[in-house]
Amino acid sequence: MTDSGDRIPDPRFGRPHVVLLGAGASLAAFPNGDRRGKRLPLMNNLIDVLELGSLLDRHGIAHKGVNFEALYSGLVTSGQHPDVIRAIEASVFSYFHGMRLPDHPTIYDHLVLSLRPKDFIATFNWDPFLEQAIQRNYVDRRVQPPHIACLHGCVSLGYCDRHKPLTFGKANMNCLRCGEEVKGMRLLYPVTQKNYNADPHTIAAWQDTQMVMRHAYLFTVFGYSAPTTDVEAVRLLKEAWGDPSKRELEQVEVIDIRAFEDLEKTWSPFVLREHWEVHHSFYHSWIARHPRRSCEAFFNATMMCAPESERPIPRELGFPELWKWYQPMIDQENEYEAKRAAEDHHQGVTEATQ
Ligand SMILES: [Zn+2]
Structure with a gap:
């Protein structure tokens, strides 16, 4: 803590905070399911949650205790049962398409409100929650939402x-x-050969993500386990982040409930040991402790030895109060942008008249 009190740091960072979401993020946001209690499936329980058992039984396909990732990629590799594959895909689409955010603010609402237009969220999730959170939080906010990229597609976009x-x-x-x-x-379903070049949307989503990762100052991985069928995804992310020894100023944070040893196995090739941190809850992350100023706060703490006071997301507030809480930060950003534009204009006029 410093003497900065409630002062909000100037929004002077242009470099992005990049966030990568996996299935664990949606599960953390909705441990009891969506608005109507529909459960969030993971790969290891998707067959049960979506009640695909009877379909698989009818076709004599063993599924007890089988992970969806293994079952689906096995079906595709075998080349048999194209009808079953189509039926599974239709079930998955309609299940996720029907999901809705609860009425009260969730992790998704807090996440999108706590990032700025320069920031970027790439998601592997098919669910519609990110898009729904942006819709309901950025109407009349007088500011653009963070950019999003759906790396494996999305049911609502x-x-x-x-x-x-x-x-x-x-x-x-x-x-x-x-x-x-x-x-x-x-x-994009869980098979090793996903072919990220098969359609214009997926190509654009990956190009944008790789480009923005090259410039990222903070990189947060939230609930993404890097499953075995995602080797290509992890390779592309690592390629964009580059050689960890050359990224000494940047930081990676991992939000995950898994044991540290598991996480280290997944992420140590990606980052230098002293440049990553692990949190078991989203609310301990830089995003949640320094909403809309995460890069500034990290820079001040590590480069200037002047840590900012934390301004944690007020989790207990309902929507109108929550939006009111964020508004001074957004106003400050708009004033800062207007001032910079005026200075640029003034400089342009001065140069033109010299
Ligand atoms: Zn068009």
């Missing part, structure tokens, strides 16, 4: 590629640029 660059929107709505219907995103 689509894209239009009738022009360049692509535009994104809600699935089944019309494109804001050309008025044609937006195409639904392809969901």
Whole structure:
């Protein structure tokens, strides 16, 4: 703690905070299920949660105690049962498509409100929660939400590629640029050969993620276990982050409930030991302790030896109060941007008249 009191640090960082979400993030956000109590499945219980057992029994496919990842990739590799694969995919799509955020603020709401337009969230999750959280928190906020990329597709989002660059929107709505219907995103299922180059949306999502990761100052991995069928994903992420020994100023934080030894196995090739930290809860992360100022707070603590007072997300607040709590930070960002634009303009005029 310092004498900075309640002062909000200036939003002077241009470099992004990049967040990567896996299935564990959605499970942490909704341990008791969605608004109607629909449970969030993981790979090891997806067959039970989605009640796929009778379909598999009818086709004589063993599934007791089998992980969905192993079952699905086994079916695809065998080349048998194309009808079963189609039926599984239809069930998965409709299950996730029907999920809704609860009425009260959740981790997803706190996450999207605590990042700025320069920041970036890449998600492996098919569920619609990120998109729903952005929708309900960024209406009338007088600021853009953080960017998002759906690395394995999303049930509620689509894209239009009738022009360049692509535009994104809600699935089944019309494109804001050309008025044609937006195409639904392809969901990428757990097989080793996912082919990230098979459609324009997935190519763009990966290109954006890799580009922004090269510039990231903080990188948070939340609830992503890097399963064996994601070797290519991990390779692409590592390639973008680059040689860990050259990223001595940056920090990786992992939010995960797994044992430290497991996490170390997954992430140690990625980062230098002294440049990563592990939290068991989202609310202990830099994002949640320094909302909308995570990079500034980390920089001040590590480079300036001047740690900021924590301004933790007030988890107990309902929506109107929560939005009111964030507003002074957003106002400060808008003032800061306006001042910078005026200075740039002034400099331009001075140069033009010299
Ligand atoms: Zn279009």
